[in-house]
Amino acid sequence: MSLAYTTEKQFAISAVRRACLLTSSVFNKLVKNETLVKGDKSPVTVGDFSAQAVISSMLHRAFPDDPIVGEEDAADLRAASGASLRDRIVELANEALTAELGIGDIAEWGIGPGSEQSVDNLLDAIDRGNHEGGRNGRMWTIDPIDGTKGFLRGEQYAVCLALIVDAQVQVGVLGCPNLPLNLSKPDEDKGCLFVAVRGQGAQQLKLTGADPIPLTMPPYTPSSFSFLESVEAAHSSHSTSSRISAILGLTQPPIRMDSQAKYGCLARGDGGAYMRMPTGVGYKEKIWDHATGSLLVTESGGVITDSRGLPLDFGLGRTLGDNYGVIATVKDAHAKLLSAVQEVVKQEQEEAKKSKAS
Ligand SMILES: Nc1ncnc2c1ncn2[C@@H]1O[C@H](COP(=O)(O)O)[C@@H](OP(=O)(O)O)[C@H]1O
Ligand SMILES: [Mg+2]
Ligand SMILES: [Mg+2]
Ligand SMILES: [Mg+2]
Numbered sequence: 001m002s003l004a005y006t007t008e009k010q011f012a013i014s015a016v017r018r019a020c021l022l023t024s025s026v027f028n029k030l031v032k033n034e035t036l037v038k039g040d041k042s043p044v045t046v047g048d049f050s051a052q053a054v055i056s057s058m059l060h061r062a063f064p065d066d067p068i069v070g071e072e073d074a075a076d077l078r079a080a081s082g083a084s085l086r087d088r089i090v091e092l093a094n095e096a097l098t099a100e101l102g103i104g105d106i107a108e109w110g111i112g113p114g115s116e117q118s119v120d121n122l123l124d125a126i127d128r129g130n131h132e133g134g135r136n137g138r139m140w141t142i143d144p145i146d147g148t149k150g151f152l153r154g155e156q157y158a159v160c161l162a163l164i165v166d167a168q169v170q171v172g173v174l175g176c177p178n179l180p181l182n183l184s185k186p187d188e189d190k191g192c193l194f195v196a197v198r199g200q201g202a203q204q205l206k207l208t209g210a211d212p213i214p215l216t217m218p219p220y221t222p223s224s225f226s227f228l229e230s231v232e233a234a235h236s237s238h239s240t241s242s243r244i245s246a247i248l249g250l251t252q253p254p255i256r257m258d259s260q261a262k263y264g265c266l267a268r269g270d271g272g273a274y275m276r277m278p279t280g281v282g283y284k285e286k287i288w289d290h291a292t293g294s295l296l297v298t299e300s301g302g303v304i305t306d307s308r309g310l311p312l313d314f315g316l317g318r319t320l321g322d323n324y325g326v327i328a329t330v331k332d333a334h335a336k337l338l339s340a341v342q343e344v345v346k347q348e349q350e351e352a353k354k355s356k357a358s
Contacts, residue, residue, distance in 0.1 A: 005163065005171050008063075009197050012161045012173040013209065014105050015058045016193065019051040019159045020175040020207060022096040023145060026050070027154065034088060035152065036076055043148050046085060048072055049126060050092035051144035051159055056125040057097060057117055059140055061110035066163075069318055070129020070142040071288050077123060090119050103209055133287060135167050135315035143260075143288035149232060150258025154178070158259040162291035167315025172196045172292030176261045177207060183255075183270050194264040194296055202267050202299035215267045215300040220333035225272035226252035228262040233279070236325075240277040240344055247340040263293030266328060267300035273329035273337055277307060284319035290326060297328045304328035307345060309338050 026047040034046040052072045059068060077086040094116045101112045110117075117125070129142060143160040151157035159175040174194040181189045181204070191207030194215075202215040227245060230236040241254060255262075255271045266274050274297070276285075290304075294312055297304045305311055307325035314320070329337050 003170070004200075005197055008163050008171045009173075009195065010104050010106075011058070011062050011109065012163070012171055013193065013195060013205075014102075014109065014111075015055045016159050016161050016173045016175040017102070017207065017209065018058070018096050018099065018105075018111065019054050019144060020177045020191075021099065022054060022092055023047045023051055023151070023157070023159060024177045025095075026092055027151065030152075034085065036085070043152060044072060045145070045148060045152065046088050046092060047151065048145045048148060049074070049077065049085075050089045050096070052129060052142055053089060053093040053117075053122045053125045054096045055142050055144065055159075055161060056128050057093070057122065058109045058111060060125060060128065061108060062106075063138075063140070067131035067137075067139045068129045068142060069131045069133045069139055069287060070126070070144070071286065072126055072144060073130055074123040074126040077126070086119065086123070090117075090122055093117065093122050133315075133317040138163065138165050140164070141288040141291045143286075146289060147259025147261070153258075155231070156258045156261040158261050158264070160260055160288060160292045162288075162295065164287070164291060164314050167313065168198065169291045169295040169314060170198045172295040174260055174264050174292045174296065175207060176259070176264055179261050179264065181206065183265065192261075192264060194267065194292070196267075196292070196295040196299040198295060198299070200299070202296050204264065204268055215269075215296070217267065217301045217330040218269045220272070220330055220336075222249065222251075224252060225250055225333070227254040227273050227275040228266055228271040229254050229256055229275045230262075231256045231258050235279070236275065237277040237279045240348065241275045243344045243347070244275070244277075244337075244340045247343055248336070260289065260293040263296045263328070266302065267296040273327065273333065274304070276326040277341070278325050284321065285323060285326065286319055287314050287317075290320065294328070302328055302330050303334040305334070305338065307338075307341050309342075 147157035
């Protein structure tokens with residue numbers, strides 16, 4: 001049975017928009033000591049923490065029984081050394097929570113004037129994102145700023161929220177404050193929302209919530225087809241994708257962009273394929289990096305798998321477990337793309353064997 005998820009969709013749009021207002025305003029005021037380096041050497045800013053605090057506080061009011069798998073946790077903020085960062089995050093989160101209600105916002109979600117939260121409540125809200133994930137039941141996944149490196153460069157990033165039920169993504173919303181509504185007009189209107197509900201299609205809206213347009217991927221057209229891939233070569237192998245591109249005879253260069261904004265672009269017909277080839281062994285993709293994006297792909301007429309052709313498994317916990325890389329493209333191009341990917345993976349494995357032997 002397919003459910004409408006009307007309230008969940010309205011909620012997710014409202015929460016992502018509110019978080020986007022926060023991240024856009026924080027970028028202009030960000031100073032150096034407002035960024036930390038996490039254990040895995042990746043950056044996290046006051047924007048990431050406060051956006052997670054806002055979305056998670058709202059979730060707690062709207063769907064108190066739903067667990068949350070969120071990227072960030074508050075351990076560094078609870079430490080004595082985190083005091084100034086903590087104060088800033090509380091200020092930013094409360095500024096966002098108390099902002100006036102807009103279209104579709106509901107005061108019962110803990111927003112609007114008078115909705116300030118205490119320090120402890122906000123730290124607890126961040127830490128409610130510590131759910132382990134799993135195969136059964138409802139859960140939300142939050143990536144408060146996906147593409148933190150892009151955010152810090154003033155380039156692309158996305159605020160991402162998805163509802164997963166029994167390991168299937170049912171609702172996904174992506175807010176991309178820096179993304180042009182039309183990639184070929186980069187100096188015109190910026191700020192996109194992408195929304196998908198399983199069985200109901202995908203849409204792009206302005207960040208204000210206006211002008212919804214349904215998204216359908218165009219059919220495979222070799223002359224304009226190109227890959228959407230990470231800016232960071234450490235996140236996705238640029239050399240592997242360029243070999244795949246050569247096998248397919250592509251003439252267009254890749255479009256490099258941070259974050260799940262790539263999935264939004266793919267769904268609306270930019271590029272042609274999302275390409276994420278592992279740069280080494282051992283990295284496990286996180287569910288919050290792909291949940292919303294994967295639903296945008298399937299709801300706009302695409303197919304998404306890992307590099308071996310296996311479906312992404314959102315039921316294994318906080319990571320995609322044994323999925324290896326991610327590829328996504330319009331239905332009629334997926335088999336062709338997958339076979340080129342597998343040819344290159346085989347070549348690279350043989351080269352690695354040879355270089356080990358010599
Ligand atoms: N070695 C690695 N391989 C693949 N993805 C990685 C990675 N190290 C970090 N990432 C993920 O890449 C995400 C950004 O994706 P992209 O490269 O498409 O912009 C990061 O999200 P955050 O920025 O939310 O931490 C992070 O989770
Ligand atoms: Mg991160
Ligand atoms: Mg991310
Ligand atoms: Mg993030």
